[in-house]
Amino acid sequence: MSVAKHFADRTAAAPEVFSARVLSGMSDPFLEVAEAAGANVFQSRPFLEQFERHMLAGSRKLVLVGVTDAAGKPIAVFPFVRLKKFGVTRLEAVDFDVTDYFAPAYFRDAALSADDTAKLWRTVARSVPGVHAIAFKKLPRQLHHKPHALSGADFLKPMAASATTLYLRDASGKPTQNMNPAALARKLKKSAKVLQKHGPLTFTEATSKQDTDELLEALLAFRTARFQELGRQDALLDPNVVAFYRALACKEGKASVGRVFALRSADEIVAVTYGYAYRKTFTLIAPAITPKKEYQPGSPGLVAMFKTLEWCQQHDFDVFDLSVGSLSYKSRFEAETVELYEYQQALSPLGLIVVAEAALRRRIRRLALKYPELRSTLEKLRRMRWGWAGDKPADA
Template sequence: MTMAAVIESRTAQAPARRLPSGLARVDIVSDLAAAEPVWRALEVPEHVSTPYQRFDLLGAWQRDVGAREHATPFIVIGRDAEQRPLLLLPLTLRHACGVRIATFMGGKHTTFNMPLMDREFATRASAGDLDVLLAGLRDRGGVDVLALTQQPLHWRDLANPLAQWPHQSSVNDCPVLLMPPGAAPTALLSNSFRKRLKSKEKKLQALPGYRYMVASSDAEIAELLDWFFRTKPVRMAEQRLPNVFAEPGIEAFVRSACMAKLDCGHRAIDIHALRCDAEIIALFAGVADEARFSMMFNTYTLSENARWSPGLILMRSIIDHYAQQDFRALDLGIGSDDYKRMFCKDDEPIFDSFMPLTARGRVAATTMAAVGRAKHAVKHSPALFRLAQQLRGALRARGGAAKVDEKADEKARD
């Protein structure tokens, strides 16, 4: 019997309603297919996970991005004494500066990172359970430090058990819009803001075929992504930002996740757009469960229609769309961009933990924690942040001048 079959068999034999005992055993799986049955069993709404930890999303990332970066799957499965899976940590293993570091799968493309957990275990997990988890990882060997970043303190009103470990605030905040049950549209976005957007939207509504849409068919998704990957590099170049979507494997990962169909009716990544017959005007894409939408990437048209703030209009449409479905929260990803604060007035508390598993890992964990605290201090001090931006701008200008000098030297040599 294959390992995957053994896992599936044990999962199927688990009593449906019996409360789990505490964590008793830790297994490490380095193969996605072998971990998939347990992963999907813990992914269902009856248990606890974020949409960023879905198998279809992280599996695509690992195949198309992680493997190219020489990151290997390091999937931690915690079981009770009767071998029922209680927790799955979807990690990946990297080597850097002679240290073996385990981090959450997904890299910079996941806003929130959490274990997938049996719901009863998540509500009762103790410090003793986490001690068993750490001891199991130390006994298995192969890792010097756990670098577990961007973890929410709570998810769907449940405390994150991993917050019992030593932790610190993440480098960036995550602005969030809370959506109380039955809230009026004007309670989510002010009436004056809505009026300003409505005035701008009148210009777009004059375009033939103007509409808001959520992509549903494969053909719609492919068309929207083709446009996104043509347009986003231009927008990023305008802002003098590196094009992260040009990195090896990223486009394949995004396309695969956007196409993946889930049992809940969503795709692993959902795409919302404003368009007319002549062009796509704006696009926002993100992950959703039955209670929250989290934005991952976006862009807007290069045409004259950009002057009417299509990104803001699209965001208002997305908020109204999910409010009608009784969602409880919406976020636009980490970072303090001005447009995010127009919609999201609260902050989601997120934290990092750097847990050493070996003596060599202790030095690495201390260093990573110190770097994280320094970055957090810069991001949360207007004076330090302005200084960092000025230095970055000076370095870019210096680099550009150096390139000009190199070209002049080449011409002189010619």
Template sequence: MTERSFTIGIDTEWSSARADWNSALASGAATPFQHGVVMDAWYRAMAARADIRPLIVTIRDRMTGAHALSLALVGTTSGGTRTIGFADLGLIDYNAPILGPAAPRDAASAASLWKALVKALPQADVIDLRKMPVTIAGRPNPLALLDTLPCALNGNLVRTGDDWNAYHHNLKRTVRKELERSWRVFTRHPNALFRDVTEPDERRRVLSAIEEQQPLRMLATGKSYVLDAPSAAAFYRNLVDVPAQEGTVAMTALMAGDTVVAALLGLRNADDYIMVRISNAEGEWANASPGKLIIDRSMAHLHAQGYRAFDFSVGDYDYKRRFGVEPTPLVDLVAPLGWRGLWATAESRARNFVRRRPTVRQFARRILRR
């Protein structure tokens, strides 16, 4: 079999790459996180950061010229190590290429593509590609056919089918009854209602409520909160400024008059919906379980509009299991591009080895305590 050959184009400005990116999307397959408005929001939010260098990659079959892959990457430097990774920085839950008609479907072709990509990339020490789905729209992710490792995170997917009532009835009885009770408690309050938030000013106001509510929740659980960093905040503000009519960015809320009791920001693509950011006021509203209630009401609303796949995104939390999620695997690909990258690659593999072996992990913790 003749080895496939590929050509690589790399653009270092998102503004000049945007048109080609959207053209690739029109005939390709990707997750909602690779949608043009999401990538546009991300790169614009990072534009002021001198430590981030955009690298938007287009790969084509050399013989036919057909589009194979597009990748939204960046170059960064930390501690003297130069890294090439996805346009992510903790803000994108699923990192993936856009798959074109010429995207490899077997390991040998994927290896040829990878060889061409590595040769074309600018000088760096390591390439670090995390949180990649194994399949994209039912097609194999060529990067997942390479020498990958299981990701520490996984997706969480619910497929409801066409009958919403049947899906809801199949939830555990205690969960179903709690959601019904929560709705009754919530709607006892004057002017309490569920909203599909579409007006630009109201979207910004609801996002402001999310920005106020989330840090308080993180503080209560003892977890660190980084979404108030300037570039992260700018990313979400760029997202909610996308017109609702465009169809990608969805925002829903539980409102009691002018009070935002709970809010959910998500992305839509075909019949798929992915939850991106959620918050609730708690306090006096805690007895209405607003966090779970906004999810349930949003799913019912979107199901009525034709959505059948609901992705709760990364993170293994009990509330997700209550809705009957099925874990979906993600993989990481970390490879050295120079001698400095050997340590980063070895460390990644060592962490992965320890994480997947509880007895080794417990032993390592005992040694560290000593």
């Protein structure tokens, strides 16, 4: 039985009636409901505020669509960007290479049926006038075992991409067998043996703007060297993206969504980890290791990963999201892998360009998976803003 059919068969409730409107902005009261109910960092107020400030310019505008039921009760919020590309005005899910998932905020416990999900989607698509197409990608069926507004959709297309998640605590709130403090200590001791030969290891979090700036500069230097070696471009090195990540990181005197950590061997920074800490979930965003060859046999990326996991356990996180991509280091963890989906809908004849573009993008993605030796050439196509859910090298 397909996942979509499973959701469709769960209830036989009366058909739903939905209404949708474009919200007035980040100050709209509707967002207070989303903020209180949601656990998705990519739809949190801090994330969307900085996304709007640093990632959007010119005619590109953040469009938030709120959905209510027949009684006027909020059900969902969909975050989009209105933009013009290839001459076609469209709505795209908030992404721009800084969003790992599109999982629209949803304020009920049980997923909608397939029919009601399709009805909700039609309501959303009609709510923004003057666009020729609407599109999203990187949608999981559920986000960390919880339904979102499109969990019941039966119109999705597989992306040939996946995401990986580690669950640190079970349903009762206890640490899982493979991620409990004792298990993590054993794995850390084993992984750190070689690296410790260069000097004592310390793992610290940036707690001031000065610390944050220092570690982000190291992270950028490490990733620049790594991607030059690979002959590839790194979206994180875009100045707007750097400013966005910097803005989300350490705020003086209060906890922030963006967290930055450094692993040092003696006084040398050998790995930097940037991630999001939101509610009970830590999302890995940008890991990097030193380009110095003498440290690489000690797997500083892997050691930093275990150190970050240890920090998450100590601070009572339930989920460690390894995010999008299928890099080999993820296989070292007993984690859950989920498939990601996408969808594009033409709302006028001009919108068919968007659908054709997506079909080409999917074919490029599958070719890259089938013929890794063509990755460099296909990467050039990807950077033409066609994009796919790519990997984030940890070099573990």
